[in-house]
Amino acid sequence: MTTDNSKMPIVLIGNSFKYEIEATLKLFFNTARYSFGSDRSEASGDAYVVAEVSGDTLSAEVKLRGEAPVKRSITVDDTQDKEHEICRLIYHILSEKTGIAPPWGLMTGIRPVKKVIELMRRELPKDEIFARLRDKYEVTDKKLQLAYDTAVNQLPILDRIDSSAVSLYVSIPFCPTRCSYCSFVSHSMDSAVKLMPEYISALCRELEIIGKIVKDTDTKIDTIYFGGGTPTSVSAQELRAIMETVEKNFDLDKVREYSVEAGRPDTITEEKLHVIKELGAERISVNPQTLNDEVLKVIGRQHSGDDAVKAFELARKVGFKNINTDLIAGLPTESADSFRHTLDRMIELDPESITVHTLTIKRSANLFESGSANIKNPAAEMVDYSIPALMSHGYLPYYMYRQKNTVDNLENVGYAKKGFESYYNIFIMDETQTILGAGCAASTKLVYPDGKIERIHNYKFPYEYIRSFDKLMDKKEEVTECLRKIKSVQPK
Numbered sequence: 001m002t003t004d005n006s007k008m009p010i011v012l013i014g015n016s017f018k019y020e021i022e023a024t025l026k027l028f029f030n031t032a033r034y035s036f037g038s039d040r041s042e043a044s045g046d047a048y049v050v051a052e053v054s055g056d057t058l059s060a061e062v063k064l065r066g067e068a069p070v071k072r073s074i075t076v077d078d079t080q081d082k083e084h085e086i087c088r089l090i091y092h093i094l095s096e097k098t099g100i101a102p103p104w105g106l107m108t109g110i111r112p113v114k115k116v117i118e119l120m121r122r123e124l125p126k127d128e129i130f131a132r133l134r135d136k137y138e139v140t141d142k143k144l145q146l147a148y149d150t151a152v153n154q155l156p157i158l159d160r161i162d163s164s165a166v167s168l169y170v171s172i173p174f175c176p177t178r179c180s181y182c183s184f185v186s187h188s189m190d191s192a193v194k195l196m197p198e199y200i201s202a203l204c205r206e207l208e209i210i211g212k213i214v215k216d217t218d219t220k221i222d223t224i225y226f227g228g229g230t231p232t233s234v235s236a237q238e239l240r241a242i243m244e245t246v247e248k249n250f251d252l253d254k255v256r257e258y259s260v261e262a263g264r265p266d267t268i269t270e271e272k273l274h275v276i277k278e279l280g281a282e283r284i285s286v287n288p289q290t291l292n293d294e295v296l297k298v299i300g301r302q303h304s305g306d307d308a309v310k311a312f313e314l315a316r317k318v319g320f321k322n323i324n325t326d327l328i329a330g331l332p333t334e335s336a337d338s339f340r341h342t343l344d345r346m347i348e349l350d351p352e353s354i355t356v357h358t359l360t361i362k363r364s365a366n367l368f369e370s371g372s373a374n375i376k377n378p379a380a381e382m383v384d385y386s387i388p389a390l391m392s393h394g395y396l397p398y399y400m401y402r403q404k405n406t407v408d409n410l411e412n413v414g415y416a417k418k419g420f421e422s423y424y425n426i427f428i429m430d431e432t433q434t435i436l437g438a439g440c441a442a443s444t445k446l447v448y449p450d451g452k453i454e455r456i457h458n459y460k461f462p463y464e465y466i467r468s469f470d471k472l473m474d475k476k477e478e479v480t481e482c483l484r485k486i487k488s489v490q491p492k
């Protein structure tokens with residue numbers, strides 16, 4: 001498979017299992033493109049997959065790299081899920097042909113821990129949980145253990161979720177420069193500077209509107225999260241204006257957690273840290289991603305590893321007692337040794353939480369264009385090192401998610417010292433609490449009492465957000481309605 005524009009044909013006969021079959025192929029060729037058809041004649045070229053369902057017979061034919069196609073069939077009974085079994089058939093052929101054994105097996109969803117928690121809630125013993133997930137998804141024991149450990153730490157927090165309360169997400173989608181692996185909607189400060197006053201005033205207006213809805217419906221705010229981009233890309237005065245708007249329009253007294261993702265060390269100043277602290281946020285992130293200067297240059301960062309350490313120390317000096325640091329395993333040109341050095345140094349600095357992401361290269365990232373998506377990457381070795389290194393220093397895994405196009409199909413894991421787990425990080429993965437988003441590219445997740453979930457997405461780009469602000473605010477009716485419904489099922 002290549003990453004050029006040629007598409008690998010997937011022919012579906014007698015079924016419409018497009019999504020899961022594509023997800024199975026992506027376990028092996030995560031940056032490839034696919035085309036879909038239903039006619040046998042469309043299976044042509046050097047590589048293709050034919051998946052056929054005929055009654056109880058499932059057949060898969062896989063051709064790769066111009067080699068002779070491999071064809072296999074199985075018969076299933078009524079208790080078996082045809083979609084899952086045909087994916088398993090394809091998975092085995094691909095695994096044999098490529099020599100790749102995906103660590104999460106056939107598990108393609110973004111929330112592996114959710115599956116463990118479902119089984120834990122049914123009070124199944126650990127062995128039984130492992131056996132079921134191993135049988136169904138062929139997950140390796142190493143990953144099952146990680147998902148299980150994460151579930152053990154997450155479950156008591158989930159049990160404390162207040163589904164009558166809501167969280168607030170404030171989006172500041174700007175960064176000093178764009179990192180080569182970035183696939184977020186983040187705008188460099190150079191291009192955004194002219195729009196900034198208008199953006200901040202629109203964001204503050206939206207916060208006032210949300211604040212009024214929250215007040216009118218007598219809703220409690222549980223957590224607040226400033227994310228982006230890099231919220232500290234704006235000036236200390238601008239940050240103050242936004243945070244003061246939050247302070248004025250929301251009752252912060254009952255807020256359990258207030259986080260600001262300071263993120264890029266090159267945006268962190270003592271003045272901004274004082275603003276953050278003074279206006280009520282007690283948790284911040286300082287995200288070096290790596291401390292290796294060469295790698296930082298390659299990914300388009302303008303700061304050094306030393307700058308990241310200094311930003312961390314400054315945050316401590318200002319008085320932050322809850323600091324998270326983000327790292328990425330598998331950055332281009334980073335060696336396993338260099339990652340180990342970064343992780344060991346971060347552990348030495350002793351933040352309250354450390355999040356280890358694995359590099360994900362989406363098509364919208366500059367790195368994808370440069371072809372780095374295909375380079376052999378020691379990410380798995382880095383991740384394998386991080387798990388025992390962090391756990392032996394008291395950092396326990398408490399949330400995890402997986403993304404498509406992640407190197408070696410690995411995962412992102414948040415580790416924290418006991419009592420420093422971020423509620424918000426769990427809430428965005430879970431579907432029990434409403435999250436109200438403010439700002440460009442933010443989204444609102446409305447969780448109705450009957451379990452129905454609706455999402456409202458704000459405009460992606462600052463100019464659209466500013467221009468279409470009134471249209472966007474028309475959608476706030478739905479927010480009011482949802483919060484009223486939540487309120488109506490609460491005991492008086």
Ligand code: SF4
Pocket residue numbers: 174175177178179181182183184186228229230263264
């Ligand atoms: S700091 Fe994050 S959001 Fe900003 S450009 Fe880099 S990856 Fe994207």
